Amino acid sequence: MKTRSFVQFVAPSVAMMLLLLAAPMVITFYLSVRNCALEMEVVKVEESTPFGKRETITQRAKLDANGRAIESCEFVGLDYYRKVLGLDKSVPLQVDQPPDAGGKPTRAGDPADNEFFGALKFTMIYTFVTLPFVLLIGFLLALAVNGATNKLKGIFITASLLPFIITPVVAALSIKWLFRDNGLVPYLLSHFGIEVFWMAQAWSARMLIIVYGIWHVVPFAFIVLYAGLQSVPQDALEAATIDGATRWQKLRYVTVPHLMPLFVFITLIHLMDAYRVFEPVIVLTQGAFTTSVQYLTYHILLLENNPYKASAAAVLTLIGIVVLLIPLLVKTWREQKGGI
Amino acid sequence: MGKRSLPLSVLLYGGLLFWLVIASLPVIWTAVISFRQYVDAFSSPIKWVAPFTFENYTRLWIDKAFYRNFLNTAFVTVCTVTISLTVGCLAGYALSRYRGALGFWLLLVALMFRAIPHSSLLPSFFTIFDTLGIRNTYFTLIFVLVAINQPFTIWMLRSFFVNIPIELDEAAQVDGCTRFQAFRRVIIPVMWPGVVTTGLFSFLLAYNDFLLSSALTSGDKMTMPAAIANAITAETEAFLMQGVAGAVSITIPLIILVIVFQKQIVGGLTQGAVKG
Numbered sequence: 001m002k003t004r005s006f007v008q009f010v011a012p013s014v015a016m017m018l019l020l021l022a023a024p025m026v027i028t029f030y031l032s033v034r035n036c037a038l039e040m041e042v043v044k045v046e047e048s049t050p051f052g053k054r055e056t057i058t059q060r061a062k063l064d065a066n067g068r069a070i071e072s073c074e075f076v077g078l079d080y081y082r083k084v085l086g087l088d089k090s091v092p093l094q095v096d097q098p099p100d101a102g103g104k105p106t107r108a109g110d111p112a113d114n115e116f117f118g119a120l121k122f123t124m125i126y127t128f129v130t131l132p133f134v135l136l137i138g139f140l141l142a143l144a145v146n147g148a149t150n151k152l153k154g155i156f157i158t159a160s161l162l163p164f165i166i167t168p169v170v171a172a173l174s175i176k177w178l179f180r181d182n183g184l185v186p187y188l189l190s191h192f193g194i195e196v197f198w199m200a201q202a203w204s205a206r207m208l209i210i211v212y213g214i215w216h217v218v219p220f221a222f223i224v225l226y227a228g229l230q231s232v233p234q235d236a237l238e239a240a241t242i243d244g245a246t247r248w249q250k251l252r253y254v255t256v257p258h259l260m261p262l263f264v265f266i267t268l269i270h271l272m273d274a275y276r277v278f279e280p281v282i283v284l285t286q287g288a289f290t291t292s293v294q295y296l297t298y299h300i301l302l303l304e305n306n307p308y309k310a311s312a313a314a315v316l317t318l319i320g321i322v323v324l325l326i327p328l329l330v331k332t333w334r335e336q337k338g339g340i
Numbered sequence: 341m342g343k344r345s346l347p348l349s350v351l352l353y354g355g356l357l358f359w360l361v362i363a364s365l366p367v368i369w370t371a372v373i374s375f376r377q378y379v380d381a382f383s384s385p386i387k388w389v390a391p392f393t394f395e396n397y398t399r400l401w402i403d404k405a406f407y408r409n410f411l412n413t414a415f416v417t418v419c420t421v422t423i424s425l426t427v428g429c430l431a432g433y434a435l436s437r438y439r440g441a442l443g444f445w446l447l448l449v450a451l452m453f454r455a456i457p458h459s460s461l462l463p464s465f466f467t468i469f470d471t472l473g474i475r476n477t478y479f480t481l482i483f484v485l486v487a488i489n490q491p492f493t494i495w496m497l498r499s500f501f502v503n504i505p506i507e508l509d510e511a512a513q514v515d516g517c518t519r520f521q522a523f524r525r526v527i528i529p530v531m532w533p534g535v536v537t538t539g540l541f542s543f544l545l546a547y548n549d550f551l552l553s554s555a556l557t558s559g560d561k562m563t564m565p566a567a568i569a570n571a572i573t574a575e576t577e578a579f580l581m582q583g584v585a586g587a588v589s590i591t592i593p594l595i596i597l598v599i600v601f602q603k604q605i606v607g608g609l610t611q612g613a614v615k616g
Contacts, residue, residue, distance in 0.1 A: 003442065012431070031467060148353070177369075183386075295459075
């Protein structure tokens with residue numbers, strides 16, 4: 001295909017991505033170093049109460065001739081980054097340093113300081129705690145289904161897909177209702193003497209988010225690995241059997257190496273998706289105990305109603321994902337140089 | 341398959357059964373309590389059997405006009421899927437046929453775009469759409485969802501187009517087709533299975549989106565997931581039970597989808613993995 005017709009064919013898609021993905025990212029950066037505020041004026045309000053007169057000083061927005069609020073915008077540099085990162089103003093700041101370099105460890109969900117590191121910390125915990133479970137349970141399921149009789153395979157795959165394709169916000173809500181007080185799980189656990197108010201403590205709320213994450217992603221790992229198992233070279237397995245390899249040895253030295261690229265693939269996809277964890281955070285804790293980086297931007301934008309500070313959080317989030325993906329990018333670039 | 345010892349078989353089927361329960365329990369239990377009054381749905385001790393009521397559904401669909409949210413979702417997802425596939429097929433086809441470095445870089449950039457956390461786009465979306473006065477409209481949401489879907493769509497469609505022999509294009513062009521006619525008349529007809537599979541995933545992405553839909557729509561333009569957001573904080577009994585009914589209502593079309601298209605979904609999930 002000639003470059004000219006290639007460009008024509010991809011133009012609509014590229015235009016869409018430039019307009020609604022690339023341009024907004026640039027604008028986000030622009031917004032993050034600015035601040036617009038309504039111009040306020042101070043007014044004294046006198047109140048007569050039964051206990052005497054009280055004077056309060058409040059602010060209200062200045063209005064222009066048309067009755068619209070006047071906004072004034074200014075360049076504020078990295079002020080909002082400092083705020084989001086919880087850094088003291090006197091400390092010199094380099095934005096693009098790796099996220100853990102300057103941050104003192106803080107508790108997540110303490111929005112007063114270090115909002116971003118708190119959110120990043122939980123996002124990383126979530127990512128790296130769920131990952132081994134997803135790979136392991138997915139692999140065990142794939143092995144089990146592969147060994148099950150053919151009749152059951154279809155039913156099993158259909159049922160397993162459910163947690164993966166269900167609307168995440170609905171799934172998180174369902175889990176919340178399951179673990180709510182007077183819900184099913186606390187009732188069942190009470191038989192074993194376990195009494196936990198799941199949504200009322202930081203550790204249990206975080207654990208629920210992680211449980212949700214595992215439950216949601218295991219089917220994906222399972223399906224991919226199950227498909228991979230179908231292409232394990234049978235002659236290699238037979239040769240191993242003839243050589244007297246045990247079941248475990250065949251698994252360890254034939255099957256697992258064959259599936260290695262798929263484990264890498266699942267890990268990559270999971271890294272990207274776990275970094276975006278959002279629905280369980282908003283549903284299960286409402287940001288009270290723990291936040292994720294996506295939730296942080298959302299929270300600042302919609303609840304604190306500050307698009308400029310939210311932009312700073314968004315830019316930091318984007319830097320984070322780039323840092324996370326750099327190993328992948330370097331690897332791809334090397335392969336490209338080596339020729340496809 | 342070698343012969344299995346009895347304990348291993350027990351372990352295998354026991355494990356599978358256990359996962360089956362875990363996988364379906366949240367959905368099944370939510371469905372069960374959606375037909376109950378609040379006092380029966382959340383009680384201590386749990387009631388295994390309780391009086392059946394349809395009230396939560398009638399309240400939600402009729403009194404709260406949930407059909408409106410359903411129609412919004414239907415409209416938004418149908419438009420998103422159609423536009424995504426049209427734009428994506430053109431790009432995916434070109435990417436599968438072009439040998440230059442430009443194609444590689446486009447795919448790499450698309451891969452990075454796929455990883456963008458969606459909330460990072462929201463501050464500028466708010467600013468841009470408010471300035472233009474188009475924040476709470478169907479088409480804004482549709483185009484945002486199409487753009488978000490594009491990276492994934494072109495990757496997946498490309499991997500399907502690669503399987504179609506290039507001789508087919510050449511034959512069509514020898515017979516006097518232009519490049520576009522060859523694409524339209526010859527390639528697309530044999531591409532249907534790939535288009536359907538990609539369409540399914542694009543549907544799931546649009547249908548399941550909560551973050552963007554709830555941020556960009558409000559009032560009577562809300563999609564189903566956006567509308568159910570009320571249930572997150574709802575602690576009044578009637579509200580909560582309507583949320584439960586809403587959750588089930590959102591899930592039913594998905595369950596039908598899985599049953600009908602199981603093969604395509606499984607195929608799609610493995611497509612990216614097997615092809616690298």
